Amino acid sequence: MTIETTVFTFKLSNTFEEWVKMFDSPEIDAFHKTVGLTPLYRGKSLIDPKEVIVIHQAEEGVAKHVFSDPETIKNIESGGHIYSTTKITSWVSD
Numbered sequence: 001m002t003i004e005t006t007v008f009t010f011k012l013s014n015t016f017e018e019w020v021k022m023f024d025s026p027e028i029d030a031f032h033k034t035v036g037l038t039p040l041y042r043g044k045s046l047i048d049p050k051e052v053i054v055i056h057q058a059e060e061g062v063a064k065h066v067f068s069d070p071e072t073i074k075n076i077e078s079g080g081h082i083y084s085t086t087k088i089t090s091w092v093s094d
Contacts, residue, residue, distance in 0.1 A: 005040070005091040006063035008054045014080035016044040016052065022079035023054075032056075035066045052081075064088065 012019050022028060023042060032039060038057045045051040056063050066072055073083050 002060040002092055002094065003057055004060040004063065006056050006058070007089045007091070008056070008063075008067070009087045010052055010054075011048075011082045011085040012050045012052060012080045013082050016049055019052065019080045036062050037066065060092065064090065 020042070023039075036058050039054065040057055041053070041055040043053055045053075058066075067076075067086075067088070077083050
């Protein structure tokens with residue numbers, strides 16, 4: 001099993017503080033656990049506070065699969081994540 005670290009950057013339609021309330025909610029925590037994602041970091045840009053970075057770890061391919069699901073996309077957009085601005089990079093250590 002290869003562990004993949006996936007880095008997401010994207011823009012928000014609301015404030016970082018509003019988005020964080022959703023991202024840190026018990027519902028999103030339960031979602032992450034259900035799909036096998038471990039959030040490692042989330043933060044905002046010093047230059048543009050509406051630009052966000054999120055770093056997840058999971059088994060290889062899980063993050064891209066989860067975040068390409070139309071239902072997941074609809075749910076994350078409802079929290080202020082502008083999906084069309086998302087850039088995804090994936091990293092492994094072996």
